[in-house]
Amino acid sequence: MTPEDLDFLLTAAGRALLEVADGLDFSRTQVVASTEAVRRVDPQHAAAAIDVVTARTRAAGRIRGADRMVLTDEAVQQATAWPVAALRALRLSSRVVHDVTCSVGAELGELVRTADRVVGSDLDPVRARMATRNVPGALVCVADALAPPSRDAVIVADPARRSGGRRIHDPAQLSPPLPALLEVVGGRDHVIKCAPGLDTSVLDHRGEVEVVSLDGSVREACLWSEGLSGGVGRRATVVRTVGAGEPGPWGPPRLESDGVAVHVEEVTDGDDDDVDAHPEPEAFIVDPDGAVVRAGLVRHWARRHGLRQLDPRIAHLTGPEIPPGYSGFEVLDRCRLDRKELRRVLRARDCGSMEILVRGVDVDPDVLRKSLALKGSRPLALVVTRIDRSAVVFVCGPRRRG
Numbered sequence: 001m002t003p004e005d006l007d008f009l010l011t012a013a014g015r016a017l018l019e020v021a022d023g024l025d026f027s028r029t030q031v032v033a034s035t036e037a038v039r040r041v042d043p044q045h046a047a048a049a050i051d052v053v054t055a056r057t058r059a060a061g062r063i064r065g066a067d068r069m070v071l072t073d074e075a076v077q078q079a080t081a082w083p084v085a086a087l088r089a090l091r092l093s094s095r096v097v098h099d100v101t102c103s104v105g106a107e108l109g110e111l112v113r114t115a116d117r118v119v120g121s122d123l124d125p126v127r128a129r130m131a132t133r134n135v136p137g138a139l140v141c142v143a144d145a146l147a148p149p150s151r152d153a154v155i156v157a158d159p160a161r162r163s164g165g166r167r168i169h170d171p172a173q174l175s176p177p178l179p180a181l182l183e184v185v186g187g188r189d190h191v192i193k194c195a196p197g198l199d200t201s202v203l204d205h206r207g208e209v210e211v212v213s214l215d216g217s218v219r220e221a222c223l224w225s226e227g228l229s230g231g232v233g234r235r236a237t238v239v240r241t242v243g244a245g246e247p248g249p250w251g252p253p254r255l256e257s258d259g260v261a262v263h264v265e266e267v268t269d270g271d272d273d274d275v276d277a278h279p280e281p282e283a284f285i286v287d288p289d290g291a292v293v294r295a296g297l298v299r300h301w302a303r304r305h306g307l308r309q310l311d312p313r314i315a316h317l318t319g320p321e322i323p324p325g326y327s328g329f330e331v332l333d334r335c336r337l338d339r340k341e342l343r344r345v346l347r348a349r350d351c352g353s354m355e356i357l358v359r360g361v362d363v364d365p366d367v368l369r370k371s372l373a374l375k376g377s378r379p380l381a382l383v384v385t386r387i388d389r390s391a392v393v394f395v396c397g398p399r400r401r402g
C-alpha cells in the first residue's frame with residue numbers, strides 16, 4: 001500500500017469505500033464479482049481497500065479489534081497472535097514500554113491494555129501511520145529500532161523474520177539485525193521476540209529464553225533481559241485456548257476475551273527436575289509439548305506430572321495417565337525396529353492408518369509407513385524411540401487427550 005493510498009483511506013471518502021468493500025464476500029467463488037463492485041466505486045483505490053478488508057478477515061481471532069483496524073495482509077501474517085501478545089503484556093503491567101518494531105500495532109494494542117505508558121515506532125512510515133490510527137492509546141512515530149527515541153522505557157522488539165517468504169535462521173539476517181539490536185538495547189530492560197528455530201546460543205544474551213506454544217504449535221522464543229526474568233533462565237509457556245466458559249485443562253483461565261479463554265501452564269528451570277528413567281513403559285507414552293522440549297525442560301515437566309523418562313537422553317515420557325491438557329498413547333505392544341515383525345503385529349491388530357512419532361532414531365516416518373503397507377481398518381500409533389542405545393518401537397492406540 002502506498003502512502004497516497006493510506007492518505008485516501010483515512011479520509012471520509014476512503015472510509016466509505018472501506019464500508020462498501022467490508023460488506024462483500026472475497027472468498028474464491030465471489031472474488032471476481034466483489035472486486036469489480038469495488039472498482040466500480042473507485043478504480044484507483046480499490047486494490048488498497050480490498051487489501052484492508054481481506055486482511056481484517058484474516059486477522060479475525062488473531063488480532064483483537066482487527067475489524068476496525070487499517071492493516072495489510074503482510075502485516076497480519078507477521079503479527080503476534082493476541083493470546084501470546086496479551087500474556088507478554090501482562091508481564092509488563094504498569095511499566096513504560098516502547099515497541100520499536102510496532103508495525104500496524106497488533107502487539108501495541110495489547111501493551112496499551114496493561115502498561116503505564118506506551119510508545120510505538122517502526123521504520124516503515126505507512127505502518128507507523130496505521131498504528132497511530134489503530135492504537136489511539138499509544139504515541140507512535142517513525143524511527144529506526146537501532147536508534148530508539150526513548151530513554152528509560154522497556155524495549156519490546158519483534159524483528160521481521162520472513163524474507164521472500166522464507167524463514168531466516170541466522171539472527172544477523174533479521175530486520176533489524178538481532179546482534180546489533182542487542183548491542184543497542186543491552187543496557188535496558190528488554191523483551192525480544194524471535195523465531196523458535198533461531199540459534200539463540202550464538203547471541204550475547206543474559207536473562208531468560210521463553211519458548212511459547214499456542215494450541216500445540218511452537219510460536220516463538222522470546223528473550224527477556226535479566227531485569228525482567230525474575231532469575232529464570234529457561235521457561236516454557238504452554239498456551240491453550242478454549243471457548244469462554246468452557247472448562248480448561250488447568251483450572252481458571254489467565255485471560256478471557258472475545259469469547260475465548262486463555263489457559264496457561266508454565267515450567268521453568270527453577271522447578272524440580274528429579275525424575276527416574278526406566279526402560280519399561282507404564283500404561284501411556286506421553287509426548288511433551290514442543291515448547292517444553294525446545295526449552296530443554298522435559299525432566300522438569302515430567303516431575304510436575306508424575307511421569308518418568310524411558311531413556312535419560314530422549315524426550316519420550318511414560319506414566320499411568322496422560323496429564324490434563326496434553327496427549328499421549330496407550331501402549332499395546334513392544335517390538336524391535338524390524339519391518340517383518342512390525343507388519344505381523346500390525347496385521348494382527350487390523351491396523352489401517354497410523355501416526356508415527358520418532359525421537360533419537362534415524363527413521364523417516366513416511367518411508368516407514370509406506371513400507372508397512374497397512375491394509376486393516378483401525379487407526380493406531382507407532383512410537384519409535386531409543387532406549388539404552390537400541391531402537392525400540394511401541395505399538396500404541398491412537399492419540400488420546402488427557
Ligand SMILES: C[S@@+](CC[C@H](N)C(=O)[O-])C[C@H]1O[C@@H](n2cnc3c(N)ncnc32)[C@H](O)[C@@H]1O
Pocket residue numbers: 075078079080100101102103104105106107108121122123124127143144145146158159160161175176
Ligand atoms: C514482525 S513485524 C512486527 C510485528 C508486530 N510485533 C505485531 O505484532 O504487529 C516487524 C516490523 O519491524 C519493522 N522494522 C524492520 N526493520 C526495522 C528497523 N530497523 N527499525 C524499526 N522497525 C523495523 C518492519 O517494518 C515491521 O513492521
